[in-house]
Amino acid sequence: MSRVRARSVGVLLAFVLGAAACNGGGDSKSAGNSTTTRGTDSTSTTEDTTSVTVGIICTTAEDASSTLVSAWTANDRAAARRCATEAVVDELFTTNGSGNTWIDQGCDRTDPGVPVCAYSYEGGAAFLTVEGSEAEGWKVTGLRFLAD
Numbered sequence: 001m002s003r004v005r006a007r008s009v010g011v012l013l014a015f016v017l018g019a020a021a022c023n024g025g026g027d028s029k030s031a032g033n034s035t036t037t038r039g040t041d042s043t044s045t046t047e048d049t050t051s052v053t054v055g056i057i058c059t060t061a062e063d064a065s066s067t068l069v070s071a072w073t074a075n076d077r078a079a080a081r082r083c084a085t086e087a088v089v090d091e092l093f094t095t096n097g098s099g100n101t102w103i104d105q106g107c108d109r110t111d112p113g114v115p116v117c118a119y120s121y122e123g124g125a126a127f128l129t130v131e132g133s134e135a136e137g138w139k140v141t142g143l144r145f146l147a148d
Contacts, residue, residue, distance in 0.1 A: 057137025058083035061107050061130040064138040065117035068128065069104075072097035084140035088128075091143050102126065124148050 058064035064083040071080035072092050080089045105118035107130070117128045117140075129142030 056082060058132075058139065059134060059137065061109075061115040061117060061132075061138050064130050064132070064140050065107065065119075065128045066104060068092070068140050069097075069100075069102055069119060073100055074098075083138065088140050088143045 058067055067083040068080050068088070071077070071082075075093075075096070075098060077089060077093060080092070084092075100121065102119040102121045105120055105125070107115040107117040109115045113131070115130050117130055119126045119128070124145060124147040127142075127144045127146065128140045129144075130138050131141045132138035
């Protein structure tokens with residue numbers, strides 16, 4: 001063994017023995033406090049106790065219906081899915097909404113939990129069924145067309 005290596009081993013051995021002596025000779029019943037650090041890896045877990053909707057939600061039935069129609073006009077499926085179910089988005093986007101002339105006729109709140117928002121256009125109307133709440137947000141869940 002080389003001198004440098006032997007000296008390094010000796011210094012390390014002296015450090016280990018000195019640390020053991022400071023710790024009460026390694027006696028597990030010593031009254032001293034000791035801390036062991038084992039690297040920087042750590043795992044943390046938390047319990048999910050609440051349900052939170054992540055992202056921007058549509059806060060009213062009117063917001064949900066107008067967001068869907070605006071997104072359709074802009075050919076933006078991602079924006080449309082924010083406030084409508086996948087089935088409604090798929091059905092509406094079977095045609096191109098670019099340049100549409102839909103006119104918002106408001107929402108009928110005969111059933112306050114499930115308003116129906118109407119849009120008229122040349123040749124007919126579209127009725128958007130909207131479901132949700134202020135806390136969870138609103139989504140268009142149904143689409144029905146009426147042609148003249």
